[in-house]
Every structure is written in C-alpha cells, then in structure tokens.
Amino acid sequence: MELDTSPHLKDFREEARTWLEENVPGERRPESDGPEVREYDAEWHRRQYEGGWAGIDWEPEYGGRGLSLIEQVVWYEELVRAKAPGRGIFSVAFGHAGPTLIVRGSEQQKAFHLPKILKGETPWCQGFSEPDAGSDLASLRTRGVVDGDELVITGSKIWTSYAQWCDYGELLVRTDPDASKHKGLTWLIMDMRLPGVDIRPITSIDGWPHNCEVFYDEVRVPLTSVVDRIDNGWSVAMSTLAAERGPGFLDQRLELIVMVDELIDHARGTGLLRDDAVADRLADARAAAAALRSMAYYQVSTAKKGESPGAETTAIRAFTVQLQEQLTRLAIDILGAGALEWHPWTRRWLVDFAAPIAGGTKDILKNIIGERVQGLPR
Structure with a gap:
C-alpha cells in the first residue's frame, strides 16, 4: 500500500508537517521523577488536541476527527520525522486503553474516558503482569470479589509503567477462582487514587523509574468500572493486546x-x-x-x-x-x-x-x- 499517491493525503501530510514545524516543543522532556514529567506530556497532548491532531481516527463524538487509520499513519510518520515528543506517560492511554474502550467499553465509559484521554487529562497504566504471571498472564492471582455493587480487589501487580503519574489503570483480576485459568477473569477500569492502592516505583538500570509495583489492599471498585462483563476479561484482554501489537x-x-x-x-x-x-x-x-x-x-x-x-x-x-x-x-x-x-x-x-x-x-x-x-x- 502506498500512502503518498492521493492528493488528499498529500495535502493532509503537508498540513500536518506545517503544524508540527510551528508547534513541536523546543525544550527537551524533563529527565526527573517529579510532577514536571506529567506536566510536560500533558501539555504536549493538550496542544495536539487543541490543534485538531488528537485521535485522528477516533469518533468525533468522543473528541476525535473521525478520519481513517491511513491519515493516522501519515500523522505518525510526520511526528517521527519532526522529532516530536512521544506519548510518554500517555502511551497506555492512547495505545490500548482507549482502543479497548472503543471496541469493548460501554457508552458511559467511552463518553467519560475517551475525551479526557484525547485532551491529555488522564494518563493510564496497565495492571496485567504479576510477580508469578508475566508471559503466562492467565496465571494471575489478584482477586476481585463481588460485594454488592462493588468489586473488592486484593493482590499485586508489577512492571506497571508510569503508575506513579497515572489517574487510571486497566486492571485484569481473577473473579472466579474455580474456573480454568483463561476463564473467570475480569477487565476493569481502576481509579489509581482509591484508598488501598499502594504504588511503589522501581528504578530501572538507566536510573529512571519507568515501572512500578502496585499493591491492592481490599480496594473497592464500583461494578460500573467493569469493561464488557464479569468473567469475560480474557476476551477483553485479547482486544487490548491486539491494539498493543x-x-x-x-x-x-x-x-x-x-x-x-x-x-x-x-x-x-x-x-x-x-x-x-x-x-x-x-x-x-x-x-x-x-x-x-x-x-x-x-x-x-x-x-x-x-x-x-x-x-x-x-x-x-x-x-x-x-x-x-x-x-x-x-x-x-x-x-x-x-x-x-x-x-x-x-x-x-x-x-x-x-x-x-x-x-x-x-x-x-x-x-x-x-x-x-x-x-x-x-
């Protein structure tokens, strides 16, 4: 497939290139573990949103432009050509939390979360891996117990990128311990500021805390945060991984x-x-x-x-x-x-x-x- 033959795409590319030349930040992204990292990334995404360059292939009702994935790729190509900042701590939000909600979330979940992602307001993290469940993700043990109209979450996750800066997380928990390991799992939206969430940054070999270990001590999450339905989390997680890969x-x-x-x-x-x-x-x-x-x-x-x-x-x-x-x-x-x-x-x-x-x-x-x-x- 050739992306440069259409006059429309050539005009789109030129428009994107011109905007980037005028708007790419001149200062380098901060190399620290303080709040200025989030502020820098949020400002860059907010600038893209206000310029009409956020969520190019997302639906307009959620703040996107409603264009095709081809235009999205042209935008990506121009971003890297201009040496623009990457997604930073919004990588999960744009890379697979948003796309997962688009295909599996409720209308209420999409209406609330997608515009906030596009505006650079709410970075997300991914709570999938555990100390004993990495590549074999279905072996995870973090529990979610239904109690009235809430899920009570207990367990831990590791290698949770940028959790210390994130407002929300995509969390995969075991809600039916008697089911086979690929069944009885639930994908839910975790508010990372809820009581009982303990985030511990991990300093990596390059001296920067890319990842965290996160502990959940009887964290109470409303059932409205479940994406798709209880015990169908493996199917939802496959949608997430399809977006990621x-x-x-x-x-x-x-x-x-x-x-x-x-x-x-x-x-x-x-x-x-x-x-x-x-x-x-x-x-x-x-x-x-x-x-x-x-x-x-x-x-x-x-x-x-x-x-x-x-x-x-x-x-x-x-x-x-x-x-x-x-x-x-x-x-x-x-x-x-x-x-x-x-x-x-x-x-x-x-x-x-x-x-x-x-x-x-x-x-x-x-x-x-x-x-x-x-x-x-x-």
Missing part, C-alpha cells in the same frame, strides 16, 4: 526507521560508511526497517478492510523487538564514546534490554507464531 503502537515502529536513517547519515558524514563491515550492518538494519514499514502498512490495510488483527500481529511485534536490539547495538558500536553525547542512544541501550521481555518474551512470541501462524504442534 497492532496499529496502537505504529508510531514507535516508524520511529525505528527514522533512527536507522540518522545512523546512516552520521556514518556517511564521518566516513564510517566506507568501512564495508559498518556499511553491511547498516544495510541490514535499513532493509529490516523497510520490512517493518511494510508490515505497518499491511496492518493498516487489514484494519481498513474491517478485518480483526490476527496472530500475525505477534510476528510483527517479535520482529520489532529484534530490530530494536539490533539497532541499539549497532548505534553503540558505530558511535562509541560519542553515544554518551548523542541522545537518546545511551538510554535506549539500557532500556532496550527489556524489549525482548516486556509484553511477552520473544521466546513466547515465537511459540505463538509457530502454533497459530505456521500450524506447528505445541
């Missing part, structure tokens, strides 16, 4: 392509491109990035035809995390000590150690590809 994070994949091109330009400018070994590695990375772009366009084409994301989204995610690893290693090898000065490679080098683990290890992803895409035995 599908179009929901296209911008982060497209960013990798820009990073490869930057490395090539640097190698050319410093003469490193004359080294055959460096040139070969850069060529491999650029080919992989081009393949990733094709995969992104394939996902858009599939979604445009109204088809639901399938198991192939797992293959795309597995390919993406491998490219992340390959690219950061290549950048450090090429830049050497210069990587300490060229943001963001040193931080990415540390953060990308988690890429093959977060969201399901690459080994689990390969098992899924083998069984569900290639039809291999378990």
